[in-house]
Amino acid sequence: EPKPPSTPDLKRSSSTSSCSDDEGPPQQEVFPAEDWSWPARAVGSLQPYRDADGKWMQPIFGELRAPPSPLLRYIEDPEGELEQMLSGYDALERTLQYRFQDRSLLLQALTHASHHSNRLTDCYQRLEFLGDAILDYLITRHLYEDPRRHSPGALTDLRSALVNNTIFATLAARHGFHKYFRHMSPGLNEVLTKYVKIQEENGHSISEEHYLIQEDAMEQAEDVEVPKALGDLFESVAGAIFLDSGMSLGAVWKSYVNLMGAELEAFSAAAPKSPVRELLEAEPDTAKFGKPERLADGRRVRVCVEVFGRGTFKGVGRNYRIAKGTAARCALRHLKVHRAR
Incomplete structure (x- = not known):
């Protein structure tokens, strides 16, 4: 460990x-x-x-x-309603190996923006923002201080492999975060159900081949990252632990190293190569990435990579790094399939 x-x-x-x-x-x-x-x-x-x-x-x-408690007190007996809403959530705290002192933080971390019946807290988006930064720092620090003393290039590849919505969503599904997710979106529920089923069938393995939604006609792939909300949940709970523990990074690390320790060790022992680097090494003279395009929803970015004589491949993600990596994986998969023929 x-x-x-x-x-x-x-x-x-x-x-x-x-x-x-x-x-x-x-x-x-x-x-x-x-x-x-x-x-x-x-x-x-x-x-x-x-x-x-x-x-x-x-x-x-x-x-x-530390910021004040997120518990809103506009209703009678908010504490009583809080305990009622979090009935059975002790099991998640046992998974986290962390007991919340202010349980309204736990409720907020698990509340989607669509869950309007939550009258006690805001949704998880601010905690997600905080947890994203915290996990990025903690994992980066762990990699930097690894006795293996990785090279700068390996450190970059390791952080990209370990700090992304794909692996966070996989870990959230593996540890059952979705069972406590509070939302009221039929579309999100459908995507979550399909994703969790796929993950259960492949043993919750961390393999990027499982995370491409492919549209063959367009040669476009999107990181699953959809359900992005599941990866966000992994981050928001980390943010909640940080605030609840008096802003202790140690408390977050102690909890999360138990959730992703196997991946930290496996990836550190055999650093994965980023798909962008793998593509550029395979096609150094023919692969060219285009500029990112912001999609109409304002939340996602599309990046195209052209491999001369092979086609143009598109990747979609919530930021340029994810979209570029997804486009590269899409191109690599196409190249591998055609080379095998």
């Missing part, structure tokens, strides 16, 4: 005053290595100082504090 990356001995000043010239240098307090968030430390590189109330402040960013 992968171990958390080592934590540098960061220190902060804990003296009772910094105004007197005759006082010695401030005493130093070392935060425990197991807590990567170092609560209450000042953010930034400038010298922190004490304000009039004796609180340590940072000249640029100010005091770092």
Whole structure:
């Protein structure tokens, strides 16, 4: 099982005053290595100082504090309704190996924008944004501190392979996140059901060949990423744990390394090559990627890659990196099929 990356001995000043010239240098307090968030430390590189109330402040960013609870109190007995809505969700907390202190964060993390009957919290989109950044950092840090000391190119390929909606959606389905997903979208429910069935049939394997929706007439592929919402769920729960734990990166890592430890180890032992690099190495003179195009829905990007004499292939994703990789995988699959004939 992968171990958390080592934590540098960061220190902060804990003296009772910094105004007197005759006082010695401030005493130093070392935060425990197991807590990567170092609560209450000042953010930034400038010298922190004490304000009039004796609180340590940072000249640029100010005091770092956790946001308030997302629980809305516009109804009678919101706590009672919260417990009713989260009945049976203890099983998910056991899967996460984390018990929420503020369970409204768990509800928010599992609520889709279509679930209008949730009167207690907002939907998961802000937590998804936060969790995406947190998982990106934690996985990047783990890879950087891996004893195998990967090359810069391998680090890039590893992060691309481990930090994307495809693998997050697969892991969410494997660990049953979809069973607790609160939404009211028939279309989303249909896509989720089909996706989970496919994943159960292939043993929840992490293989990108399972994640292409192919339209042969257009030679276009879309990353499944649809259901993008399932990968978002994986990220939003990470964001919820971070806030609930007092902004502890260690708490998120402890939970999520249990969910994706096998993939972290397998990929680190045999770094996968990015589809873009594989295509450019296979067709160095004939493969040319075009500029990204924003689709009409405003949420997705399309990228085309032309392989001279072989065709033009299109990839769709929520950003340029995903769309480019999907186009490359589409082209690679086409090339492999025709070479086998």
